[in-house]
Amino acid sequence: MNEEFIGALEELEREKGISKEIIFDALESALVSSYRKNFGTSQNVEIDIDRDTGQIDVFALKEIVGDNEVENTNLQMPVSLAKEKDIKLNVGDVYSQKINPANFGRIAAQTAKQVVIQRIRDAERDVIFEDFTDRENEIITGQVQRTAYGNVYFDLGKTEAVLPPSEQIKGEDYHQGNRFKLLLLEVKQTTKGPQIVLSRSHPNLIKRLFELEVPEIADGIVEIFSIAREAGSRTKISVFSKDEEVDALGACVGYKRARIKAIVDELYEEKVDIIIYEKDIDAFIANALSPSKVEKVFINEKGKSALVIVPDYQLSLAIGKEGQNARLAAKLTNWKIDIKSNSQFDEYLENENISEEEFKTKFGYLSNENLDVEDKEVENNDNLIDESVE
Known part of the structure; x- marks a missing residue:
């Protein structure tokens, strides 16, 4: 990561309202998961990204225990060894050691791309949800896009909306390309993003x-x-x-x-x-x-x-x-x-x-x-x- 990446995040923040700090936090969390997945280790690690330069540092975290209480050297460090590194460390503290895993830069780049794409998608969903929630109980014009399992799906430009069977008018022609004025009945927040429910039958x-x-x-x-x-x-x-x-x-x-x-x-x-x-x-x-x-x-x-x-x-x-x-x-x-x-x-x-x-x-x-x-x-x-x- 570099300053060019930082600049791209700042641009995202300006254009789409996605907080740079939110992306950094999500990226640090995703990099921890990627580290464990790619290096197959039970180590506790912490990822820190410099907010100004984009520099990524990986730290192995070990709990300080008594010299005769070490059960897992990946997770624990005897107090005598810890004292050699820092005299202030005591039993119960956590020792943080910077490590440089091979090829982690490539993994970080791939992870960063995935995180940014997901955050952009989430932000766009949030914008759609807020925009259409404000328009509930108003008329909206949509074009029939497709039908499936009795539902009619409408293209609203920014997103797709559904006209369920219970909100349809019996006998209406919902062929692809037909345009209708519909009532924006409800906007639901789902795991797949906002679901916009329309009605042709509501008073x-x-x-x-x-x-x-x-x-x-x-x-x-x-x-x-x-x-x-x-x-x-x-x-x-x-x-x-x-x-x-x-x-x-x-x-x-x-x-x-x-x-x-x-x-x-x-x-x-x-x-x-x-x-x-x-x-x-x-x-x-x-x-x-x-x-x-x-x-x-x-x-x-x-x-x-x-x-x-x-x-x-x-x-x-x-x-x-x-x-x-x-x-x-x-x-x-x-x-x-x-x-x-x-x-x-x-x-x-x-x-x-x-x-x-x-x-x-x-x-x-x-x-x-x-x-x-x-x-x-x-x-x-x-x-x-x-x-x-x-």
């Missing part, structure tokens, strides 16, 4: 896409209240405006549907319902069930449950295919929702021989019968239904 992907496409959301003028998602099929997102002059629905849809179209296109035709959030839970529930019309909402605040009455011809629409519309509305509002048609509700009252008021008293319901439901459709788009209750 926060919807949130981040709206923040990207709708400036009013990014600026905090329009806020997202809640999101209910069944990835690849349908999403409901509730929003409200903090500025009376800004229409939350219009802001999200955009001129000629440009904003919502960009979001839907990125989701590969997943349907998106934009719902106006209302503080009054009955109105919010009615909104959440769009595109169905709602006539009455009975709410039980204690049980956070609601009974919703819809026109007979709207019942299947309110419930949705396989119950999806009702299920998403319940997730969006965080209320239990039971849906009945007008005729079903009237039949129940008749069979029980009670009035509507008696029904409300019996089950602890409050109701709002004057819900003014106005559909606000965004032209004709099979992949987008936007409705609000005003």
Whole structure:
């Protein structure tokens, strides 16, 4: 080793932030292991590298023991012999003797190269870990690199990331070279370096896409209240405006549907319902069930449950295919929702021989019968239904 090597370490410290002292410590430890491996000795050795010149010194370490207690001459030295070398040495001390093993310079050079390469790799992994950890829960663009055992691996430029099966959208085309916007879900530190986990199915992907496409959301003028998602099929997102002059629905849809179209296109035709959030839970529930019309909402605040009455011809629409519309509305509002048609509700009252008021008293319901439901459709788009209750 020489001053040129020291200069190279200083350059590494400046460019990659790898401490020179860390490399020296790692190198000294690695050289001890290399010495034992190459010289096959049971000697205790210590390696010292001069931080200014790069000079490497090897020392054999021996414990000072009584003259009649020597069991291993490689590890121990009788006190009488130690006194000849240094009168101050006593039993229990360690004698350090400089040695010059043959060909150790070549071994040191090889070891130094391996240590530096490993430290550079470790430092780069640390940089990647810190960089991507700071970006957790943000959108990232990646290109499909390969697939293996159900996992999809994306090239992120600096590193590779994985989209596990649980975070994929059923039916999406993950062919090599395809580009996607993904949610950076988690960064894990492993023995092989950082593992970056992505998601296409997480509800926060919807949130981040709206923040990207709708400036009013990014600026905090329009806020997202809640999101209910069944990835690849349908999403409901509730929003409200903090500025009376800004229409939350219009802001999200955009001129000629440009904003919502960009979001839907990125989701590969997943349907998106934009719902106006209302503080009054009955109105919010009615909104959440769009595109169905709602006539009455009975709410039980204690049980956070609601009974919703819809026109007979709207019942299947309110419930949705396989119950999806009702299920998403319940997730969006965080209320239990039971849906009945007008005729079903009237039949129940008749069979029980009670009035509507008696029904409300019996089950602890409050109701709002004057819900003014106005559909606000965004032209004709099979992949987008936007409705609000005003």
